[in-house]
Structure formats: structure tokens, C-alpha cells
Amino acid sequence: MGVSEKSRKILWVQAGGLCAICKEQVITPGTASDDPSVFGEEAHIVARSGGGPRAGGTAEDLINHHANLILLCSKDHKRVDDQPNHFNVDRLRQIKADHELWVRSLLDADKEPFPT
Template sequence: MVVSEKTRKIVWAEAGGRCAICRGEVITPGTACDDPSVFGEEAHIVARSKGGPRSGNLDAASRHNHMNLLLLCSRHHKQIDDQPHHFTVERLREIKERHAAWVRHSLDERTAGGPRLIPDPAFPQPRVLDLITRGNPLWNMIKTSVAFEYALPDGLPDDDESLIVEFLDILRDYLDIAPELHSVRENRDAEKSLAHYIHDLAEKDFLVGAHVRHMLYVDGRGDPLAWPMLRVEVQPASHAVVTDQPGWPYADGPSEEPVGKG
């Protein structure tokens, strides 16, 4: 018994024509003289033969049912068969379910309306800010971002507010020119400039926190565009709460809701 044409169509439709592991498209565009190249493969979760990786006791009909198949690129199909102890039946079922949910979510968002930013389902969204004490980590965030948002306290003395606003303006300027800075010297000078402001803010008892949120720009017409967004906050040290990565305060232990700006 082989996989039916109808079953293959179901598998490809559920996967959105993308590999369930890397989520890359498994078909390349055609050329003026050649058809598109297809390198997607329907992989069995429970093996189709008794001696295959992840062999089980399913009957023939169940083995070739769409529930037991997931779409992979040829590279990842070979990987799961070569590494059956890692890619267990349970893990592959989880990968299939998670990918199908990602496809449904992506399609729903793309058809919901006009241009907007949505969280990228392929990345976990940060819940806390990283404490920034040096220029290098912040510069690396700037280089990977295409947008910028910020927060600063109200009611500050004029001198403190001027320093923070100057720092945030420098960040915005660097975001614009970062793609044009290629040499080690240019990058190092940018890191030193950021470190100078971070140091001056620390002397006034302000902490800098930052993270990058992975967003998608969707307009309902083309494929979503990656839109990593840098968020920077400057807050008085007395207002900060040190947390672990999920957001639980270190000093007090878990509370009802994670909080903090780590």
C-alpha cells in the first residue's frame, strides 16, 4: 500500500508547502526553460516498514494516513531517519502539530486586514528586559533590528531627562546607519559611544534595559517580512526588579504574575 494522491495533498496543504522543521519552502521557482524544483518529501512518523526508524505496530492504512505523515525538506527527512533516538514518534507528532498551528496562524493574520505588525510565531516573545551594562550587547541588538521603541520615566529633572533623550536619539541614529558600518573600527567606536552613555546614566542611578521582539510586517499581499523591533527602557535603579528569564523576581520568589525588567 502506498500513500494516496489525496493524502499527499492533505499533508502538503496542512504544512503550507513548508518543511515542518525549518519552515522553509520546499519548492523553488521555475525558470524560463525548466519547471520548479520540488524537494519536499512526505515523511512517516511511525515507520512504514518494521525495520525502519521509529518502527511501530500500525496497520498499513494507519501508516499511510495523513495523521502519520509530515512534510519535510529532503535534508531534514534524512536527519530524522539518521537520528531516531532524538526524533522520536512523540517529538515528530509535536513538531507536526506545532507547525500546522503556525501555518494556520500565519494565514489567519495575513488575511485579516491592512498592514500591521504581529508577533512572529517562530520565536518566543521576551517577557523581561536584559540589563545593559556594556556597549557591545546593545550594539548587537541595534544591528539586528529594523525598528525602535522606548520608554523613560515622567517627572525627571531637566538635566536627567536631557541626558536620557540624547541617549535615545543616539540609539535611533545608530539604528539608521548600522547597516553602513562594516569595519571593526567603526563598530567598536559605536560600542564605545553607547558605553559612555550607559556609564553616565549609571552614575545618575539609572539602569538601561533592552530586548529585541521578533515581529512580522504583514499587509495581506506578499509574504510577511521579518521586523525585529528593539525596545529600550531607562528607569531609576530604585524602580527596577531583578528577575530570572521567565520574569520571576529573584528576591521574592514566584508571585501570581511574572514581573520585572531583568
């Protein structure tokens, strides 16, 4: 089973539509005749396949859970997969947690209280 629609939505909202590493918005602007181009990718923190760079240690049904996914641009997804010694599971979990806290703090800072 792949990543569910719900897990996907949770991941993208919590990441604010931004790459967790470079903080770039992971869609391009659209044009008058074309939709935006999406280059955000849902990267697995603990890899899905046995041969992946960060495989093992997580039960199969948790692999595609949003808690095991990190939103990255295509460049940083490749970098993470190519540099597994640096981007290990612990580091990716920390990057994800820091990024989601940062997004939350930006949203909270701009929030006007509802008029009562």
C-alpha cells in the first residue's frame, strides 16, 4: 500500500508546502496557459525497500505514515538519497521536526485573533 491521501495532506500542510531543507516552495508559479509545476516529493525517512539507503527498523504499516515522511524538493530528495551517511534517520527526523515547528511559528505569528 502506498501513501494514503490523508497522510499526504497532513505532510504537505505541516510542511507549509516548503522543502524541509532549502525552505523553497515546492511548486513553481503557473503561467497563463499552464498549471504550476510540482517538484515537491514525499521522501521516506526510514526507507521503504530493503535495499534503500535508510532501510530497516520500522514496521511495514508505518513506512507510509506521515510521521515517516518528509517533504523535500526534488534536488534535496536526491541529495538525501545520495548522502545517506550524513542524512541518516535521526538527522532527517530532526530536520522534519525543526521544519514543522518553524512553519507553525510563522503561521502563529501572523494569526490575528478572531473578533469576539
